[in-house]
Structure formats: structure tokens, C-alpha cells
Amino acid sequence: MLTHKGTQTLATARLTLRRFTVEDADEMYKNWANDARVTRFLTWQPHTSPEQTKHLLTLWVSEYEKTDKYNWVIEFEHKAIGNISVVLCEEQSEVAHLGYCIGFDTWGKGIMTEAVRAVIDYLFSEVGFHRITICHALKNPASGKVAQKCGLTLEGTRRDAFKNFEGEFLDICDYGILRPEWEAKARVDDVVL
Numbered sequence: 001m002l003t004h005k006g007t008q009t010l011a012t013a014r015l016t017l018r019r020f021t022v023e024d025a026d027e028m029y030k031n032w033a034n035d036a037r038v039t040r041f042l043t044w045q046p047h048t049s050p051e052q053t054k055h056l057l058t059l060w061v062s063e064y065e066k067t068d069k070y071n072w073v074i075e076f077e078h079k080a081i082g083n084i085s086v087v088l089c090e091e092q093s094e095v096a097h098l099g100y101c102i103g104f105d106t107w108g109k110g111i112m113t114e115a116v117r118a119v120i121d122y123l124f125s126e127v128g129f130h131r132i133t134i135c136h137a138l139k140n141p142a143s144g145k146v147a148q149k150c151g152l153t154l155e156g157t158r159r160d161a162f163k164n165f166e167g168e169f170l171d172i173c174d175y176g177i178l179r180p181e182w183e184a185k186a187r188v189d190d191v192v193l
Contacts, residue, residue, distance in 0.1 A: 001094075001128065002068075002091065002094055002127055002128050002129065003126070003127055003128050004067040004068040004127060005067060005126055005127060006064065006066070006067040006068070006069060006070070007019050007064060007069065007070050007071055007072055008122070008126070010072070010118045010119065010122055011118075012114050012115070012117075012118050013114070014076060014111070014114060015074055015075060015076055015111065015114055015115055015118070016075040017072040017073070017074055017075070017084065017115060017118055017119065018072060018073060018075060019061070019064055019071075019072070019073070020057050020060050020061060020071065020072075020073045020083070021057070021061060022054060022057050022058055022061055024057060024073055024080045025050055025053045025054035025057050026050050026053075027079060027080040027081075028053050028057065028073070028080055028083075029047055029049070029050040029052075029053040030050075031079065031080060031081050031082075031103040031105070032081065032082055032101060032102060032103035032104070033046065033047040033053050034046050034047050034048070034053075035103070035104055037104050038101050038102070038103065038104055039101070039165070040140075040164065040166075041136065041137040041139065041140045041143070041164060041170065042099075042101060042164075043164075043165075044165070045165045068089055068091075069086075070085055070086040070089075070096070070119075070123070071083065071084075071085035071086075072084050072085065072115075072119065074102065074111065074112075074115050076106060076111055081102055081103045081105075081106050081111070082100065082101055082102030082103055082106070082111070082112070082115075083100065083101060084098065084099070084100040084112075084115050084116065084119055085098070085099055085100070086098060086099075086123070087099035093130070093131070094128065094129050094130035094131065095129065095130065095131045095132070095133065096123050096127075096129045096131075096132045096133070097132075097133045097134075097135070098116065098119065098120075098132060098133070098134050099134075100112060100115065100116065100143075100146075102115075107142065108142075112146050113145075113146050113149045113150060116134075116146055116147075116150045117150050120132055120150055120151075120177070120182065121182075124179050124182050124183075129179065130178065130179050131176055131177070131178050131179070132152070132176065132177050132182075133152075133174065133175060133176045133177075134146070134147040134150075134152055134175045134176075135172050135173060135174045135175065136172070136173055136175075137162065137164075137170040137171070137172060137173075138157060138170065138171040138172070138173055139170060139171075144173055144175070147175040148175070150177070151177050151181065151182065151185050152175035152176055152177045153175060153176060153177065153181075154173060154174070154175055155174045155175060155176050156173075156174050157171050157172065157173050157174070158171065158172045158174065159171050
């Protein structure tokens with residue numbers, strides 16, 4: 001059974017994961033939401049104005065009243081550079097599906113791996129999910145590397161499973177991790193430390 005706690009602030013060595021505020025709109029727009037390189041494999045098109053981003057954040061902020069909503073802004077060096085969220089929660093099966101994106105200027109620095117690990121730890125240890133999944137476009141292997149570094153297993157590839165906003169059909173890779181796998185890894189990490 002899940003014990004929803006909502007989007008709590010999480011801290012890692014380099015990052016703060018926290019709730020969005022409407023005041024994050026300018027940084028979100030500038031740092032990732034307007035960039036087609038970032039949104040190419042996502043469900044939404046690049047934003048065309050900071051006002052569009054502000055409108056979206058107004059909706060997101062209002063959702064924080066619900067304890068089963070999980071949506072973090074990723075803060076690095078005191079700047080909003082991306083986000084990570086539970087894009088779908090399967091309550092009965094205790095499954096969380098994660099989605100994430102980060103600004104192009106911060107790609108390749110291990111930031112998303114650090115953020116995903118923190119969220120996985122929180123969702124398993126505090127909320128009680130049994131399974132966490134990540135899916136990504138086969139043409140976006142960097143996202144798959146994040147999943148692998150976080151201990152998720154490739155479970156399969158769905159052909160032409162997603163049509164992006166440019167009209168391109170994309171193969172989607174599915175990754176998953178179960179709570180017992182995460183617990184076993186946590187025990188090994190404790191022994192290594």
C-alpha cells in the first residue's frame with residue numbers, strides 16, 4: 001500500500017529537487033522548455049513564450065495540494081535546469097512511471113542520473129512503490145544510460161510506439177526496477193561504504 005507524501009524537497013551532493021513555483025517560469029523557459037533539442041523525444045512541443053511556461057507552472061503548482069502528485073524542478077548551482085516527475089501512478093499495482101528532461105547546457109554531467117537516483121530512493125523508501133519504470137525513445141540512448149546507471153533493467157522495446165510532435169514514429173525502450181532489487185542494491189552499497 002502506498003503512503004503518498006507529495007513532492008518533498010530532496011537534496012543530493014550537487015542538486016536540490018523541490019516544488020516548482022510560478023517564479024521559475026523564466027528560467028524554465030530559458031534553460032529547457034523552449035529548446036527543440038530537449039523536447040524532441042517528449043510529448044510536448046517547445047514553448048513559444050515565457051507566458052506559456054508561466055501558465056503551465058500555474059497549473060502544476062495548483063496540483064501540489066494533492067499528495068499523490070510528484071513533480072520536481074531540478075536546481076543546480078542555484079538555477080532551475082530541468083524537471084523530473086511521476087508522469088503516471090498506477091495506485092493498485094504500486095507502479096510509478098518517471099519522466100524527466102534537462103537543459104541542453106547541462107547534458108553529459110551526470111546531473112540527471114543524480115536526480116533520478118534521489119527520486120527513486122524517495123519513492124521506494126518513503127512512498128512505498130513496488131515498481132518504478134522509465135521509458136525513452138530508442139533514438140535517445142542517453143536517457144537509457146541514465147536508467148541503467150540507476151539500476152533499471154531493459155525489459156523490452158515497443159516498435160513505433162510513440163509519435164512525437166514532428167510526426168515521427170519512434171521505438172520506445174522500457175526499463176524497470178522492483179523494490180526488492182533496489183533494496184538489495186542499497187544493502188550492497190552500505191557494505192561497500
